[in-house]
Amino acid sequence: MLVLGMMSGTSADGIDVALARISGAPPNLNAKLLDHASSKFPSPVRKEILRVAEQQPISAGELSQLNFRLGELFGDAALAACRRFKVSPRRIALIGSHGQTIFHQGRATSYLGSPTASTLQIGEPSIIAARTGITTIGDFRPADMALGGQGAPLVPYADYLLYRHPKLGRVSLNLGGIANITVIPADARPDQVFAFDTGPGNMLIDALIQHFTRGRQQFDKDAQLARSGYLSRPLLKALLQDPYLKLKPPKSTGREYFGTPYVKKLLALANRYKVKPNDLIRTVTTFTAVSVADALHTFVLPKHEIHEIIVSGGGAENPLLFEALHLATLGPPRKVYSGSFPRRLVIEMRLPDPGRKAAPRPKDVSFLTILRSSDFGIPVEAKEALAFALLAYETFHQRSSNIPSATGARGPAILGKVSYAPPR
Numbered sequence: 001m002l003v004l005g006m007m008s009g010t011s012a013d014g015i016d017v018a019l020a021r022i023s024g025a026p027p028n029l030n031a032k033l034l035d036h037a038s039s040k041f042p043s044p045v046r047k048e049i050l051r052v053a054e055q056q057p058i059s060a061g062e063l064s065q066l067n068f069r070l071g072e073l074f075g076d077a078a079l080a081a082c083r084r085f086k087v088s089p090r091r092i093a094l095i096g097s098h099g100q101t102i103f104h105q106g107r108a109t110s111y112l113g114s115p116t117a118s119t120l121q122i123g124e125p126s127i128i129a130a131r132t133g134i135t136t137i138g139d140f141r142p143a144d145m146a147l148g149g150q151g152a153p154l155v156p157y158a159d160y161l162l163y164r165h166p167k168l169g170r171v172s173l174n175l176g177g178i179a180n181i182t183v184i185p186a187d188a189r190p191d192q193v194f195a196f197d198t199g200p201g202n203m204l205i206d207a208l209i210q211h212f213t214r215g216r217q218q219f220d221k222d223a224q225l226a227r228s229g230y231l232s233r234p235l236l237k238a239l240l241q242d243p244y245l246k247l248k249p250p251k252s253t254g255r256e257y258f259g260t261p262y263v264k265k266l267l268a269l270a271n272r273y274k275v276k277p278n279d280l281i282r283t284v285t286t287f288t289a290v291s292v293a294d295a296l297h298t299f300v301l302p303k304h305e306i307h308e309i310i311v312s313g314g315g316a317e318n319p320l321l322f323e324a325l326h327l328a329t330l331g332p333p334r335k336v337y338s339g340s341f342p343r344r345l346v347i348e349m350r351l352p353d354p355g356r357k358a359a360p361r362p363k364d365v366s367f368l369t370i371l372r373s374s375d376f377g378i379p380v381e382a383k384e385a386l387a388f389a390l391l392a393y394e395t396f397h398q399r400s401s402n403i404p405s406a407t408g409a410r411g412p413a414i415l416g417k418v419s420y421a422p423p424r
């Protein structure tokens with residue numbers, strides 16, 4: 001089956017589209033990424049998404065309009081991708097569209113006198129199906145939440161299918177707007193997989209760049225601005241006190257926490273510590289990397305033998321973020337082998353003694369490798385879109401694809417809603 005997966009994450013930088021050929025059924029499901037593309041949101045649309053995602057007021061009418069407008073943009077992105085891939089939409093059996101999250105409250109909070117959790121991804125799937133002529137599955141999260149889960153993360157199912165290994169423990173790290181990890185112990189069963197958001201991904205870096213360039217630049221291309229600044233250790237230390245980092249998993253976060261108010265706080269801190277703009281960008285880039293490494297050292301490595309960390313998402317394209325992640329996770333390299341993969345970095349390292357009640361390790365020397373998903377044939381910017389192609393395929397076959405140990409759901413759920421293509 002040829003399946004398109006479409007994703008727009010918390011960065012709201014645009015729509016990523018992945019084309020996959022998928023066959024079989026778990027545990028013998030085969031997925032091959034054939035191609036990928038991405039398209040940008042028109043600037044006023046992006047501004048409105050970010051405004052709404054920060055919980056600024058919007059009328060019901062405007063929200064309804066935005067849902068349909070995004071449906072058109074997702075539909076157009078699918079058609080544009082087909083033209084680029086030189087594949088007729090008629091050959092594509094199915095689309096899985098994540099949509100754009102504008103609100104996510106995974107844990108119940110009191111609302112009108114009752115504890116309520118909810119989530120909202122927009123980009124109307126019926127519009128996508130009508131525009132492309134391809135049956136579209138969307139709205140994946142509510143079915144998991146209806147079973148008491150947090151509706152997130154959903155990518156761990158794909159991580160499990162793509163990365164599970166009989167001998168190697170692996171962590172899949174996605175650096176999108178928010179950074180999240182999936183832990184897949186060696187030879188794991190689905191119920192041994194767990195996942196959580198470690199904290200910011202590109203969100204704070206992007207916001208600072210947009211602030212200092214007055215919107216002329218959206219992100220720190222190739223870390224050029226961060227590289228021209230210096231790290232402020234006192235500020236880094238202050239940032240690492242953030243209470244989210246200390247919270248025990250499972251936990252999830254988003255623009256609600258690491259959005260505009262957080263950035264205001266950052267700018268005030270920078271003032272207090274007399275940190276210049278480029279120094280702030282560098283320090284926040286380092287903070288992002290250290291917060292991920294911290295989560296690994298606190299919540300993962302003491303309990304699980306991990307051999308590989310596989311990085312995806314736009315943040316994997318930020319060279320300074322990637323280097324800092326490497327340093328913060330593994331410490332300074334002792335030996336660097338450059339294997340057959342040009343981007344593969346293998347570092348021999350001595351894991352720091354976690355000093356916690358950790359399971360005894362067979363040896364105190366372990367090999368941990370940091371790789372990119374592209375080393376597995378999945379370009380870093382296509383990984384999440386591919387995941388939603390996989391989830392759509394599972395739903396189409398009426399199989400569940402949430403991982404209850406990752407979302408907290410009472411049990412398996414068949415995710416999403418089907419919008420059929422108009423009859424031909």
Ligand SMILES: Nc1ncnc2c1ncn2[C@@H]1O[C@H](COP(=O)(O)OP(=O)(O)O)[C@@H](O)[C@H]1O
Nearest residue numbers: 009010011176177202219222313314315317318
């Ligand atoms: N060449 C690059 N240099 C630095 N950062 C990059 C580069 N390419 C992508 N990024 C970062 O990746 C982000 C987009 O990542 P993405 O995985 O699409 O996030 P999301 O899933 O939240 O949409 C950009 O906003 C930017 O911060």
Ligand SMILES: [Mg+2]
Nearest residue numbers: 009011013014
């Ligand atoms: Mg994106």
